[in-house]
Amino acid sequence: MAERIPVLIVAGFLGSGKTTLLNHLLRNNRGTRIGVVVNDFGAINIDSMLVAGQVDAMVSLGNGCVCCAVDVGELDELFTRLAQPRAKIDVIVVEASGLAEPRNLIRMVVGTENPRIRYGGLVEVVDAEQFPDSRERHPELATHLRLADLVVLNKADRVPRDRLDRLRQEIIELIGQVPVYATTHGRIDPGLLFDEPLREIPRVAEQLSFDELLAEHDHEHHHDHDHAAHRHLHDDYTSVSFTSERELDPRRLIEFLEDPPPGLFRAKGFAAFGVAAERRKFVLHMVGRHIVFEPDSWSRGESRTTQLVLIGAGLPADAALARLHDTVHTAAEPLDPQAMLGIWRYTPH
Numbered sequence: 001m002a003e004r005i006p007v008l009i010v011a012g013f014l015g016s017g018k019t020t021l022l023n024h025l026l027r028n029n030r031g032t033r034i035g036v037v038v039n040d041f042g043a044i045n046i047d048s049m050l051v052a053g054q055v056d057a058m059v060s061l062g063n064g065c066v067c068c069a070v071d072v073g074e075l076d077e078l079f080t081r082l083a084q085p086r087a088k089i090d091v092i093v094v095e096a097s098g099l100a101e102p103r104n105l106i107r108m109v110v111g112t113e114n115p116r117i118r119y120g121g122l123v124e125v126v127d128a129e130q131f132p133d134s135r136e137r138h139p140e141l142a143t144h145l146r147l148a149d150l151v152v153l154n155k156a157d158r159v160p161r162d163r164l165d166r167l168r169q170e171i172i173e174l175i176g177q178v179p180v181y182a183t184t185h186g187r188i189d190p191g192l193l194f195d196e197p198l199r200e201i202p203r204v205a206e207q208l209s210f211d212e213l214l215a216e217h218d219h220e221h222h223h224d225h226d227h228a229a230h231r232h233l234h235d236d237y238t239s240v241s242f243t244s245e246r247e248l249d250p251r252r253l254i255e256f257l258e259d260p261p262p263g264l265f266r267a268k269g270f271a272a273f274g275v276a277a278e279r280r281k282f283v284l285h286m287v288g289r290h291i292v293f294e295p296d297s298w299s300r301g302e303s304r305t306t307q308l309v310l311i312g313a314g315l316p317a318d319a320a321l322a323r324l325h326d327t328v329h330t331a332a333e334p335l336d337p338q339a340m341l342g343i344w345r346y347t348p349h
Helices: 018-027 072-082 102-110 131-137 140-147 161-175 216-221 227-233 250-258 317-325 337-345
Strands: 005-012 034-038 044-046 049-051 057-062 065-069 091-095 117-127 150-154 180-182 237-244 264-271 281-287 290-296 306-313
Touching: 005 018, 005 102, 018 034, 018 091, 018 117, 018 150, 034 072, 072 091, 072 102, 091 117, 102 117, 102 140, 117 131, 117 140, 117 281, 117 290, 131 140, 140 161, 150 161, 161 180, 237 317, 250 264, 250 337, 306 317
Parallel strands: 005 091, 005 117, 034 065, 034 091, 117 150, 150 180
Antiparallel strands: 044 049, 057 065, 237 306, 264 281, 264 306, 281 290
């Protein structure tokens, strides 16, 4: 089964820093081929290149990236074009208009019949300095945040630390377990959002420091900022790897995914289940609260070994691993096929 291309939606109110975040991804993605879709009114400057806000204006951004400025009604057709194998796109990033309704974009991606793409999550960018006033003027922004799979609290260097902490807590109370990632200048590691080719797999529960995340390009563009002063504003992300040669109990795995550890943004990998007459591999893609299992076949000679990777901001690695170990089926007898009902609930038909 060919790997489907994730479609990541980046939304947020006017001036929150969406384009800055997108530029950071384009400059620091370590070889990922990104299809960029700009849904906006008027003109927008991306990486010093003007892209007119007309339908289907496509411009090469270098680094194997393609930028398209489109109207919402043209998105599905554009996804089809970007997902063609000859385009060799690894991820599609949609930068939504600051006035867009993200729910419509999510429905479009989740409901697509295109077999080559999948939903990659909604990232909501919040201006730490302006959000309280913006939310008061536009109460619907709170609804948008509740749809998010990850909230990026941008411009964190513009507010005092105690105010930032209060704002972060308010957002967490508003949206629940969704991870909130504080940063400045849209600096977020691409590995938190999508898989990067040629990247070494992180060690179990490896903490990636802010120094490791910043490329030299960003150092050149932000040399006037005191690195030591704002380093604490950035949240390192954690990657946790879990491997089991013993089959899993699908019910326990579903319980884990439906009630995930705090900070978990993505989960991926494949699992073998200890269920009678069930010998298939089940490929998992989880973004925020969106879970998909896809039945597949094990390759010839491939070991029936479960391999899962969790990625999140502030993810409690030891606790997450302990819970995953609890999903292993330890009894001698296989489980009844009814145990698969939870998996089928998240399997596309």
